[in-house]
Amino acid sequence: MNTKYSNPKFPRVVIIGGGFGGIEVAKALKNKEVEVMLLDRNNHHTFQPLLYQVATGTLDAPSIAFPLRKMFRKQENFTFRIADVRGIDALNKTLDTDIGSISYDYLIVATGATTNFFGNSDIAYYAMPMKSVKEAVNIRSFLLQNIEESLLKTDLEERAAYLNFVVVGGGPTGVELSGSIAEIRNHILAKDYPELKKEDMNVYLVEGLPKILANLSPQASEKAELYLKELGVKVLLNVQVTGYDGDIITFADGSRIKTKTVLWSAGVMGQFPDGISPDIVVRGNRIRIDEECRVIGMKDVFAIGDVAAMITDELPRGHPGVAPVAQQQGRFLAKNIVRMLNGQPTEKFKYFDKGSMATIGRNKAVVDIGKIRFQGFFAWWVWMFVHLMSLVGFRNRVVTFINWAINYLTFNAGIRLIIHKYRRPERVSEHAE
Template identity: 85%
Template sequence: MKTQYTDNRYPRVVIIGGGFGGIEIAKGLKNKEVEVVLLDRNNHHTFQPLLYQVATGTLDAPSIAFPFRKMFRKQENFTFRIADVQRIDEANKVLDTDIGTIPYDYLVIATGATTNFFGNKDMEYYAMPMKNVKEAVGIRSYLLQNIEESLLKTDPAERAPYLNFVVVGGGPTGVELSGAIAEIRNHILAKDYPELKKEDMNVYLVEGLPKILANLSPQASEKAELYLNELGVKVMLNVQVTGYDGEEITFADGKRIKTKTVLWSAGVAGQFPEGISKGTIERGNRIRIDEECRVVGTKDIFAIGDVAAMVTDDLPRGHPGVAPVAQQQGRLLAKNIIRIINGQPTEQFKYFDKGSMATIGRNKAVVDIGKIRFQGFFAWWVWMFVHLMSLVGFRNRVVTFINWTISYLTFNAGIRLIIHKYRRPNRIEELDDMKIN
């Protein structure tokens, strides 16, 4: 691949994936004597923590997406390509991609995680994941399509499946998503659909563990559950999903819920191209890296973020799959690659945990910062401020601020648009085919 920088023949750092980790390392290499090549399947970075607000119509999709070319237009040593990397050829130091063969001197795998259905084909087939903008927009359409569809059913038993929304997985994504759907039920349903009552719609949050937000403090877990109850979300704990046939979801304890909509946020797994030695793959399909983010057993291949597991005695499963880990690893690795090139000693990664938070609804959030834990109105403001400031781009911050303000004041913000109709696959073969029309 020829880039605008090729002629100089500085060492080429190829980064696969422009998530939180990938963009940090690219930025960290600005003005350095390297050629930076970023490859991604999309032409934009996605701010994943707010995907649920796109899925529930509070934000427009462009507010949480930012084109890479716009982001890096002032970085001279930067080249971007839309590409799907199929295989890493370590021996020849090249990548096999859908746009041809791309050589690298240093490779950074920052490909993140994808939805993990734990081998349940039925679930993969019928449930909806939410890991990118297209999937979030698909959920928005599908929720609205189902409410519209429910109006055509006069028999309450026939109507119910369209108005039962089941979210599986009680981590931050599941909590935020189910809370936001409950707010649609509480504030919008009866106003937009005079034929329906709030009580016609049910939102379930299903979690296999005895508590939600298991990675946060006990206070945060308890308070989040209380908030969800207040919003009318039916929280089901200690419940194992056994199956879903597109019409009815079943649980290990014999319970069942008739529903057209199962949103799956119960697990993630690392995703990466072929060519990584099987021996280095850890639990959750993450690539084992050393404390300098180097893929164990390789020389010039690094991995950061959700796709990587820095397994140590203290952390037998590596760091949690959250944005700050990826960002901090990206920033350090940028420095380390320059040190390696210059023959200087490198620095080991130390994670600085800034805390965790989740929002449940209007005025309701939980925040853990080290030993400091708080919940409620102030936590909600902290959550909003942190997320607003983390968004990429002035335009996106302003537009998001406006959407949130109008939403808060009117109880009626919302981009309740069906632009691309979501069509659920009817056959297993359609899975790989497009799901959004």
């Protein structure tokens, strides 16, 4: 494929994925003697940590997405194509994509992760994931549609199913999402829908482990649970989901909840094109890489971020699937590629863990930074500052800040719009040819 800046003198570095990892590699290769080609199936980068605010109508979708072309318009050695990469032919150093074949000298797989429904096709069909802007907007529509629908039901039990919202997965995403839905219940429901009282709506957070935020400190877990309960979220611990048919969610202990809305944040798994040997795919469908981010056994192919597992004695499960890992690996890999091209020795990746945090409604958050742990109002300010500064684009930061300020002062900011009515796509039979 020809590109505007095609320079046959320079090796071509192709990056699949314009997420947190991919954009860092591309940026760090600016002004270097390489041709950078970024491929993504979308034309934008998504700031996934704030997807839940799009799903619950606090922010609009463009505030957390940024056009990839705009991001790199001042980078001369950069080309972007919207492309879905289907396969890697490592022998011939080419990619099979929906826009044709693309050759590479160095390949970086930064394709991230997708929702893991753990093989349950009913849950995959009926529950709603939240990994992309589109999915977050679908959730927003579906939440609002179901509240509207509840008003049309005279049978109380039937109505309750439309007003029971179940979030599965007690990690940061589930905690933030359920807290945010509880805020709708507490501050918006009765105002927007005078026929309803907040007691009519129930928000559940279901977690299979004995605590939420299991990867944070015990203090953070306990406080987050307390904050959620104060918001009125019913936190169900040690509860395994066994099924969901669009009407009833069932649990391993035999209990069940009638609900039209199940939001799934219980796990992710790596996603990548064909051409990677199953022998190097490990737990969580991640590609095994060495300490220089090189895919084991593949020449000039690297993987970073959520899709990659750098397994060492200290990290038998690899790094956590968080944005800073992807970003640091991206910057590291760009430097190593330059070292390789200059004939210099390459280095090994070392992750600098800046800490973890989660917010639970207004005024409350939990923050762990190494041994420093704090919760409550100050933690919430820290959470807001970090997320605001991490957003890509000045406009997005300003718009988000204004939205948050209005929301804080009025309890009533919000983009509670149903732009496209959400309907589940037709179910494709698993046995279809």
